[in-house]
Amino acid sequence: MTINCKGKLIDLSAPKVMGILNITPDSFYDGGKYKNDSEFLSQVYVMLKEGATFIDIGAYSSRPNAAEVTESEELKRALPIVELLIKEFPEIIISIDTFRSAVAKEAIESGAAIVNDISSGILDDKMIPTVAQLQVPYIMMHMRGNPQTMMQQTQYNNLIEDITFYFSERLSETRKAGIVDTIIDPGFGFAKTMEQNYELLNHLELFTHLDRPILVGLSRKSMIYKLLESSADQALNGTSILNTIALQKQANILRVHDVKEAFECITLLHQLSR
Template sequence: MTINCKGKLLDFTVPKVMGILNLTPDSFYDGGKYKNEKNILEQVDKITALGATFIDLGAQSTRPGANEVNTDEELNRLLPVLELVQRNFPETLISIDTFKAVVAKEALDRGAAMINDISAGLLDEAMLDVIAEYHVPYIMMHMRGNPKTMQQQTIYDDLLQEIIHYFSERLSVAYSKGIMDVIIDPGFGFSKTMEQNYKLLNHLDLFNVTDRPLLAGVSRKSMIYKLLGTDAHNALNGTTALNMLALQKGASILRVHDVGEAMECVKIYEQLKA
């Protein structure tokens, strides 16, 4: 399974790692941590040196209950950092975590490689047209509502069937616009209870029916630390355990805060396959 990203054909025979770089003051784990050029460049250097294929830049917190920031604020947070990273690490594949078409377009104009949209185009109907115009890979995630309301929308008749149907519909719309390089993210922690998150992970292999690369984003989330009676800062061990399970269930990309540990998971997983 492959996608075309900035002229590079990426093969997911060996899973990839996406390192998270949050530019928000209120993200659940590392909000406000990267405030100046030195800190940002050191973190990007670390992420790339450890072996991540992608860096995911986000300037709008999507944690449960997060307030939406206006477009100007999101751009003001994002674009200077994007330009900084592009100047210093021109070969890095940068993903932009946004659900706003205007933000996506501005970022793609400045060299971003792909768009990571928590709403699969449902929060901004112009998003898919932007993706089609720029011919970039697109990560579409499952969510109901928005970050402010999503945890009030966790009642399903059949969790797995409804999420698969959601992706079937969203992929159909994307394909109709000529968007073929799509990655799907089942949305751990978005519009789901703890029990639903674990059911979803345990049956992640069902999403191989979409014939698209799967992204698993469980890093330090509440499904881990609430179960273990701890907090996000002490959830690395649980994250590593779930990352390995996600790989065994067919994940092609691990989206993580801790790149080194995720790369070790991939290395061990590959040895188990040998």
């Protein structure tokens, strides 16, 4: 199971880590943490050294009830960082976290290699044709509504069946458009209650029949810290536990704030499987 990133084949049959680099002031955990280019470069250097295969750059916070960000502001935030990282780390594989086709296009043309779309093309009907034209891997997440409305849309007939049907439809659209490499993300925390998030994790392996790599983003989310009555700052241990379960249930990519700990989960489980 491989994806082609700028001519380099990445084997996802061995799980990989995607490090999160939020360049937003209001992300739920690390918003506003990095103040200048030096701090961005330092953080990315650490993530790459600790084992990240991908770096995911987000310039629009998708946390529940996040403030709207204009397309021009998203571009203003994202593109200089993409260009900075490509210059400093020429071999880096950057994923651009956006639901806007114009942002995706400019980021890829600036050196990014993957498009990570929380809406699977639903919030921008030009996204799928754009990704097809760019011929880059496409991460499609399950969500209902948008970050401002998603938590009012948590009613499902059958959670797993409904999400499976959603991905079947979206994958059909990407195939018709000619997108070769697609990755599915079940969307933990997006239009799902805490109980639904755990039901989703408990049945994660059922999505393997879609025959696409699975990305999970559990890192420091409220499904961990609210259950433990703590905070995002104290949710690393819980994140590692749930990442381990996700790997046992066939996750291929862990999208995380803490690369070292995620890489250790992968290393330890690999040793068990030998």
